[in-house]
Amino acid sequence: MHYHNTYKNLDTRLYTRQLPTPLDNPRAGHLNLQVAEQLGWADDADLMAHWVEILGGHYVPEQFAPLSMAYAGHQFGQWAGQLGDGRGLLMAQVLDKDGQLQDLHLKGSGLTPYSRMGDGRAVLRSTIREYLCGHALTQLGIASSNALGFIVSDTPVHRERIESGAALMRVADSHIRLGHVEWIASFAPDLLDEFTDYMIDTYYPDCRNSEQPVLAFLQAVVERSARMIADWQLIGFAHGVMNTDNLSITGSTLDFGPFGFMERFNPAWINNHSDYSGRYAYQNQPAIGHWNLNNWLPHFMRLTQAGVTRDSLAACLEVYEPVFMQHYQQGLCRKLGLPHQSESLVLAFEFLTFLEDNLLDYTNSFRALLGLVATEAHPHEQQLLANLLAELNEDAKQVWQDWQTRYMTQIQAASQEQVVLDLQSNNPVYILRNDMAQRAIDAAEQGQFEEVARLFDLLQTPYIVQDIATDLDSRPPAPNARPLPISCSS
Structure with a gap:
């Protein structure tokens, strides 16, 4: 090495x-x-x-x-x-x-x-x-x-x-967290200039080409964080404990504890059973990212370098929401196989509302759209679509039929090859469901690691249907099932 x-x-x-x-x-x-x-x-x-x-x-x-x-x-x-x-x-x-x-x-x-x-x-x-x-x-x-x-x-x-x-x-790519700067500000403020230079030179060297390297660095951290959290929301991932000491300066997911992947869609889902107030619920993650950065940025007011002012730091943070929204909305449209435009977003948010109202599985429902659009050579997705329809009552079936009609009208106006590609490459077949992980843990605690190895191989190519999969790998919990409790010690 x-x-x-x-x-x-x-x-x-x-x-x-x-x-x-x-x-x-x-x-x-x-x-x-x-x-x-x-x-x-x-x-x-x-x-x-x-x-x-x-x-x-x-x-x-x-x-x-x-x-x-x-x-x-x-x-x-x-x-x-x-x-x-x-x-x-x-x-x-x-x-x-x-x-x-x-x-x-x-x-x-x-x-x-x-x-x-x-x-x-x-x-x-x-x-x-x-x-x-x-x-x-x-x-x-x-x-x-x-x-x-x-x-x-x-x-x-x-x-x-x-x-x-x-x-x-x-x-x-880094274990430096927002909390490193918080520690310096509280316990060793004389190190802030040196440490900021280290972060820029080591992780954001391109910012040295800017007229104001520190501000360019801070804005880059904000942008990367926004994109990371948008990706979490798109895939249905909840970190569970978004403390400032658990967020990396490089915008990479760090410190897994009470995490979870969304199964039946509930935006208010709290996957950390120690989170009594729901602060880190799935739907709150974008706002918490902003909150964390808002607490982090003012520490750089201590820098002796010119150009770092309250207004300039506020300008760095202002990019968070538009970057997040653009990345999330573009990704949401791709999950439907549609171009990023207002008509697509209307359909996308209606689809999310439909999933929430009927407590449908997030991952399976998006993947099932492939069975709707490409009716041949996709038996797995056609089965997912049949499973989805089987869970609906008559009123919900009517809502689905109306949405499907308008969706297919937009799909027909797009390139079918591109639609299928987008649906396949943005909607995974497999996520790490809590029950999957627990089965691997149960076996490993008995000294058997074959299930860990199988899941590792399965998750290696999550966008492709695989022969090593079992029915349990794509099966959501029952609608009224009690969630598996996940704590910070998990």
Whole structure:
């Protein structure tokens, strides 16, 4: 691998250098060979031979530079003060085969100075969920952290019950969060100029060509964040805990806990059972993104560099809503196979209302449109369409018939080849449903990782119908089913 450990060169108040605490008897869970090849890890015989020992904390390669980061944050809208890597270490930074900087972050590596009341460990169920979700989002085309692999061990970890300790080597383009700047503003304001320069030079070097590089950088963060959240909404993903310490400066999805993929469509869906007020409900994510950035930007008023004023920061934030709306609306039209125009948006929002009124499955219903438009060679989608119609009462069938007629009129005016392509490439067949993940977890807790491997392969190509799929992979819960409770410890 091409190591590029630059974070360790920053002021030592920003981190603590330390080694991982080994797990007892680490054993392989799953290795992501695609990520290993992209990183150059697969080209290093030593790394490949010892990946389980590395993730288990028993072996630290010489060129690694493990450290735990200090950061702060707002959690559920309240200032939480100093937080930091309480159970993870930034093990190394490398340039992948595309020259892209990637962080290798070991989650579940033991106590750090920032663990607070925690034990520094991760459990197998949360590790599997994060491993599969990062993979799923990446293959869906959404900016996200991914993972090299995970291991399980004999180390007991106490949560609601005693569980097996595990570890995940997370791979992300950055682990710098909005909360890093919040920590600096509160505890080391003299570092803000240096740290801002580091963020620009490392992650947004093109902004140096601007007349005002800092403002160009801040606006770019706002725009990337808006597009990421728009992509979440389009695919039906709910992060569940959008605290400022869980949002990356690069606009990549980070820190999976009580996440979920929308099944039966309910915009007010709360997937985190600890979110009693619904602050992070699916429909609130765009507003929360704006709230987080609005709390983050004013810290840059402390910069000594010219050009950063209250008005200029407000101008940076003003682009959030139009960028989000354009990206979301364009994507919504593509999900219907229609051009981005007012008539298409009317149909799109009527379709969403129809899904909500009848509590239909979000992913299956959009994919079923392919069975409506392309009646041949798409038996899976035709079955999804039949399943949709079977759930409707007579009044709902009339609403559907009216909508279908107007939709097909617009479809006939478009290029059929392009319509089919858009429907196929913007509406996945497979998402990581909670029940799917839970079945893999149940088997893994019995030492069987075949279901993890099958789901990994299934989610590798989520837009294509696959022979390895089962009926359960596309089956939504019953309309009155109680949701699987997902907490921050999950």
